[in-house]
Amino acid sequence: MTLYAALGAVEQGLVYGIMVIGVYLTFRILDFPDLTVDGSLPLGAAISAVAITGGINPYLSLVLAMGGGFCAGVATAVLNTKFKILHLLASILTMIALYSINIRIMGGPNIALLGTPTVFDAVSVLGVPPYLAGVVVFALFAILVAVIIIWFLSTELGQAILATGDNPQMITSLGVNTHTIIILGVGLSNALVALSGALVAQNQGAADVGMGIGTIIAGLASVIIGETVFGTASIARAFFAALLGSILYRLAIALALGVEFGHFSFNPSDLNLITALLVVSALIMPNIKKRLMQR
């Protein structure tokens, strides 16, 4: 792998790491498998792109994107809690609806951001070379998001969110409305996923309705890799593990795409297969480790 490819992978790992933090929040903390993310990632990209081309400040466009993502998460959580639709199905419904909504927002299946201002302008002004701008901006955003989420989960409200995922009966008898907590948590998660999508769009200079396909699988793969490699001894550790897991995941993908066996090499379209194999191996690794230890 070239240094350039490695840098690209780290960049991707950081920006999608914000999405992975959101996935960790629903999947692990709230115990709520949420497929909305496949729709809320392009939703964030679409809102940000439309806002920027409409002359809105790129940072403000991120806030709007997060607001959109939050609403998408709320829709899924309300379907689940108030209307008793299974979480997986509720999230698929929102995801499908978002496909149409995203096209409506963009006025077409995609929208280009050519020569428009982006959040990368500020670091370029500071003298950071262009090939590093992405890594620097994404690292700042990802670390900031991780720190804020870790702080939030240590507050009274955050502790109630953790307890809702852990023991809903107990936290209900302590006076917490678990429906409200789930709506808040899934909303927050999708706000982060939309933020991730908005940053990706600004980086690659376009928003596309198809860019969200496979988001949940990439998110889960990153979460599992992070947990397996870095552990989950504390909340802070678990979230940074998820972020680092995202970087490892993108590096592994870049590595796999670079290998050649004689005439055979992987195509980008083999990505889903590679990801599935990665998740499977990460899932069975603890078992294999245990068996080897017993010998």
Added chain:
Amino acid sequence: MITLDHCHKYFHKGSVNEVYALNDICLQIREGDFITVIGSNGAGKSTLLNCIAGSFFPDSGTITINNHDVTKWPEYKRARFIARVFQDPLLGTCPSATIEQNLALAIKRGKRRGLGKGVKNSERDIFREKLGHLHLGLEERLLDRVGLLSGGQRQALTMLMATMIKPEVLLLDEHIAALDPKTANQILGLTSDIVGEQHLTTMMITHNMKHAIAFGNRLIMLHQGRIILDVDGTEKSKLTVDDLLQRFYTVQGEELSMDSMLLT
């Protein structure tokens, strides 16, 4: 004071599995009452406590707590009046949270939760002091995850969490039934101490008639969703296990004879 007025509860109403779990329950729980609740399996004891706590609503009838009509209040909203301990020690605590985090969740029962620190320094002193009364050494283990504790330790912690803020009523649903006999006795002793010290209004379901007689000032017996015995004061203190058994067999016998009448 807590009042249940003509409460009825069906499960699976209208289907072949229909269960008439509560049949016209009228009950006044006076402040300071320590009521022990007995009855055979399926008599409706847990359903009665669940109805008071708001896990589900009665099909008809009203429930009032301190003059608030709470009949339609959801469980989380009634929590500011009610504390509960369940049979399963795993239900009362969060395993992945630490001891102090669990206690901090409990000290805010029924209050707003905002962006303040989840566990405050000022609270830690209270936690250590309260844990000290348990004599389990937990006051030295505030930062241990609760998942590491034994069932008995977790149930002791749950008792502490339930009574951290004084409830209008403490509901105990066979809360020692899942523990080994020695631990069960310790938790029972702890229950009696806490209830006595804080003069807590309490309902305790038990399947042990001796405990039902030895603890509390009042005893009720449920059978097929009805209260068939409600005694207090000196009348209760004179009760024996034989009295209770007799009472029990009388109602069962009545049913048997009714059944046989139907058959002939």
